[in-house]
Amino acid sequence: MQKHTLSLLVRNKPDVLARITGLFSAKGYVIASLLARETEDPAVARMKIIIAANDESEVERMRRHLRRLIDTISVS
Amino acid sequence: MNGARILLESLKREGVEVIFGYPGGAVLPLFDQLYEFPVRFVLCRHEQAAAHAADGYARATGRVGVCLATSGPGATNLTTGIATAYMDSIPMIAITGQVRTSLIGVDAFQEADMTGITRSITKHNYLVRDPRELEPVVREAFHVCRTGRPGPVLIDLPVDIQLAEAEFGAGADAGAPAGGNEPAADHGWLKTAARLITAARAPVIISGGGVITAAAGDELRALAEKLRIPVAMTLMGLGGFPGSHPLSLGMLGMHGTYFANQAVMAADLIIAVGMRFDDRVTGRTDTFAARAKIIHIDIDPTSIGKNVRADLPIIGDAKYVLAKLADQVENDPFPRSWLRTIAGWKMDHPLAYDRRAEKIKPQYVIEEIHRLTAGDALITTEVGQNQIWAAQWFNYDAPRRFISSGGLGTMGFGFPAAIGAKVGRPEKIVFAICGDGSLQMNIQELATCVSHGIQIKVAILNNGYLGMVRQWQELFYGRRYSQTALRNPDFVKLAESYGALGIRVTEKKDVPDALTKALACANTVVIDFQVDPEENVLPMVPAGESLDHMIEYGEAEN
Numbered sequence A: 001m002q003k004h005t006l007s008l009l010v011r012n013k014p015d016v017l018a019r020i021t022g023l024f025s026a027k028g029y030v031i032a033s034l035l036a037r038e039t040e041d042p043a044v045a046r047m048k049i050i051i052a053a054n055d056e057s058e059v060e061r062m063r064r065h066l067r068r069l070i071d072t073i074s075v076s
Numbered sequence B: 001m002n003g004a005r006i007l008l009e010s011l012k013r014e015g016v017e018v019i020f021g022y023p024g025g026a027v028l029p030l031f032d033q034l035y036e037f038p039v040r041f042v043l044c045r046h047e048q049a050a051a052h053a054a055d056g057y058a059r060a061t062g063r064v065g066v067c068l069a070t071s072g073p074g075a076t077n078l079t080t081g082i083a084t085a086y087m088d089s090i091p092m093i094a095i096t097g098q099v100r101t102s103l104i105g106v107d108a109f110q111e112a113d114m115t116g117i118t119r120s121i122t123k124h125n126y127l128v129r130d131p132r133e134l135e136p137v138v139r140e141a142f143h144v145c146r147t148g149r150p151g152p153v154l155i156d157l158p159v160d161i162q163l164a165e166a167e168f169g170a171g172a173d174a175g176a177p178a179g180g181n182e183p184a185a186d187h188g189w190l191k192t193a194a195r196l197i198t199a200a201r202a203p204v205i206i207s208g209g210g211v212i213t214a215a216a217g218d219e220l221r222a223l224a225e226k227l228r229i230p231v232a233m234t235l236m237g238l239g240g241f242p243g244s245h246p247l248s249l250g251m252l253g254m255h256g257t258y259f260a261n262q263a264v265m266a267a268d269l270i271i272a273v274g275m276r277f278d279d280r281v282t283g284r285t286d287t288f289a290a291r292a293k294i295i296h297i298d299i300d301p302t303s304i305g306k307n308v309r310a311d312l313p314i315i316g317d318a319k320y321v322l323a324k325l326a327d328q329v330e331n332d333p334f335p336r337s338w339l340r341t342i343a344g345w346k347m348d349h350p351l352a353y354d355r356r357a358e359k360i361k362p363q364y365v366i367e368e369i370h371r372l373t374a375g376d377a378l379i380t381t382e383v384g385q386n387q388i389w390a391a392q393w394f395n396y397d398a399p400r401r402f403i404s405s406g407g408l409g410t411m412g413f414g415f416p417a418a419i420g421a422k423v424g425r426p427e428k429i430v431f432a433i434c435g436d437g438s439l440q441m442n443i444q445e446l447a448t449c450v451s452h453g454i455q456i457k458v459a460i461l462n463n464g465y466l467g468m469v470r471q472w473q474e475l476f477y478g479r480r481y482s483q484t485a486l487r488n489p490d491f492v493k494l495a496e497s498y499g500a501l502g503i504r505v506t507e508k509k510d511v512p513d514a515l516t517k518a519l520a521c522a523n524t525v526v527i528d529f530q531v532d533p534e535e536n537v538l539p540m541v542p543a544g545e546s547l548d549h550m551i552e553y554g555e556a557e558n
Helices: A016-026 A056-068 B003-013 B025-034 B047-061 B079-087 B131-146 B159-163 B188-199 B209-213 B217-227 B258-266 B318-328 B336-348 B362-372 B385-392 B414-424 B443-452 B467-476 B491-498 B508-520
Strands: A002-011 A031-038 A044-053 A072-075 B018-021 B040-043 B065-069 B092-098 B124-127 B152-158 B203-207 B231-233 B248-251 B269-273 B293-298 B312-315 B378-381 B430-435 B457-462 B501-505 B525-530
Touching: A002 A016, A002 A056, A016 A031, A016 A044, A016 A056, A044 A056, A056 A072, B003 B025, B003 B131, B003 B159, B018 B047, B018 B414, B025 B065, B025 B092, B025 B152, B025 B159, B040 B414, B040 B443, B047 B065, B047 B079, B047 B092, B047 B414, B047 B443, B079 B092, B079 B152, B092 B131, B092 B159, B124 B131, B131 B152, B152 B159, B188 B269, B188 B293, B188 B312, B188 B318, B203 B217, B203 B258, B209 B217, B209 B318, B217 B318, B231 B258, B248 B258, B248 B385, B258 B336, B269 B318, B293 B318, B362 B385, B362 B430, B362 B457, B362 B508, B378 B385, B378 B414, B385 B430, B385 B457, B385 B467, B414 B430, B414 B443, B443 B491, B457 B491, B491 B501, B491 B525, B501 B508, B508 B525
Parallel strands: B018 B040, B018 B065, B065 B092, B092 B152, B124 B152, B203 B231, B203 B269, B231 B248, B269 B293, B293 B312, B378 B430, B430 B457, B457 B525, B501 B525
Antiparallel strands: A002 A044, A002 A072, A031 A044
16 A cells, blocks of 8 residues: 545635545545645635555546545646 | 525526425425415425435436425435435435524534535535525536536525525626536547447447436437447436337346346447446446456546446547447448347347236236337336336336436335426326335325326335345245235225225236226326235346346246
C-alpha cells in the first residue's frame, strides 16, 4: 500500500466535506490526512486528501467518483 | 410571495404537473398554497408509497417525478423510495419539510437530519436556509436530477423558509453545477470500435436501462439490424429493444434465458451499452465473457471498469454513440454460423414450464395478460419470483412498459409505482404484478387508487410464500422454510373494503375470464390468482456461479 494524494477544488458549502469524506468511508478507505481551507474566492474551497491504496487505478476510480459530485470543481 | 409559493411556482416552471405526497406539520404552509395551486396532488397513504409513485411516474413517462413529505418520520419514510430511485438512476425530486431553522440540531419534534440520512442515496441534496436561495436551488436540483446519469435529489425546506417572503423571478441564475455531467466528444473511439466490430465473428449487444433513459432504441435497432447482431437485455433494459424481434435474446443473467447467457459466454465481442455489469447479470466475474473483447458505452465514468474490464471504454450519451457507430460500421455481415448456433440454442433450450399441470402456473397468468392486452399493457412488478416471471413471460416491444425495482430490489415498490405510472400514462392499461408478500407492504394504497379513480389492475401471484426466498431455501437450505410461509388475508374482501373490485381465481380455466372481467371494469381491480405454491423461477444461475452453469426447467434439483 502506498500513499496517494488527491487535490480538489470544491464549492464552499456546509455539507461538501461530509459528502466527500462519506465517499471515502463508503468505499472502505481510511483518510490518512485531510486538509480543507477556504480560498480567496469565498465560493471556493481547496482540499488535499491523502489515502493509502494498492495501486493507481484505485485512486483513479476515487477521482472519478469525486468528479461526479455536484459540488466538485476539479480533481487532480 | 412566501417560500411555499415560490417553491410551487418553481416546480411549475420546471414543467411539474403532478406531486405525490402526504401532509404534516412542517409542510402546512406548502399545503395551504397547494389548496388553490394548479398542480395535481395525489394524496397517498404512506410516504414510501408516494416516493415509489413518483418513481413509477418518472419511469413510465421519462419526466421528473416529484414527491412531498413532512419532516421527521414523514421524511424518513421516503428513504427506501429514494434509495430505490438512486439504484436505478431515476430522475426524482423529493421535497421534505424541516423544523424551523433556529431549531435545527436541537432534536426538535419531528426533526430528522435528512440531508445527512440521504447523502449516500441522492445524487445531491439541499437544505435551504434562506428564501432567496429557493428558486436557484430548485432550478439546479432539476438540472442535476435529469442530466447525465439521472438520480434522485432531495430538497429539505424548513417551515420558516416556507413562510418567509421573497421575490419570485428575481432569483439569481443558477450556474451550471460544477460536477461535469456532459458526455465526452472525442472521436478516437469510433475507428477503434468499428475495427473491433468488423473483426468479430460472434458479437453480442447487451443493452441496459441507459438505452431507455437516452431514448436510444431506434439507434440501437439500426446498429443491430445493419449487422445482424443479437441483442440481450438486462432487467432494466427490457423494452429498449423489442422482445419479439428475431435478433432479441431476451434477458440475460441470473434468471436470464439459456440462449442469452450462452451467447454472452461464447461471444468474441460484447457491445455493452447503458448497463453496469451488475452481479445479477454477470454471475462469476472472473469467468464472465472470457473470450470476448468488451466495448463498454456508458454516460457515467464510474461505471466503467468497476466490475468487469472494458477493452474499449466509450464515455458518452448512448443515443449519440450508437448513431455514430451505426453510421461508421460497414455493411459486412457476420458468418451465418453464429446466428444459426444461437437459433439452435433457442430451439433446444426455450423458456419452459409445465403447461399440462392442473394448478394455476404463474407463468400462464403472465402469458394471458400479454395475450389479452396484445402485449401493449404497462407492467410494474414487485420483487421476487413475481418480478422475474413478469420479466420472462411478457414480450416488451417498447421502452417504458416494464417497470421494476432492479438495483435495490424493493418489495412494496410495484403497486404504488403502478399508481404513478397510470397517472403519467392514463391512456394505457396498467397491471401491477405482485406477490402476496410484496403487495401487503403498501396495500394501504388501495385507498389512493379508489379515491383518485386510478384504475390499475393488480394481479397477485398468490403462492402463500415469500416465494423467491422459499425457492432459495428449497434449493440451497434443504427445504427449511424458515419464516417464509405467509398467512394472508382474504384479498377479495380486502379489496372490496377499500371500494375496489376483488376477484379470486382458483382454477386454471377461470384465468382468461377473470382477466377479461378486470379489463372491462372501470375501477381498481385486485385479482387473487392462487398459483402453484412451490413453482420455481428457472433457469437459474446460482450465486457465485458462472453464467453458463444454469439450473434449467426439467433438471433434477441439486
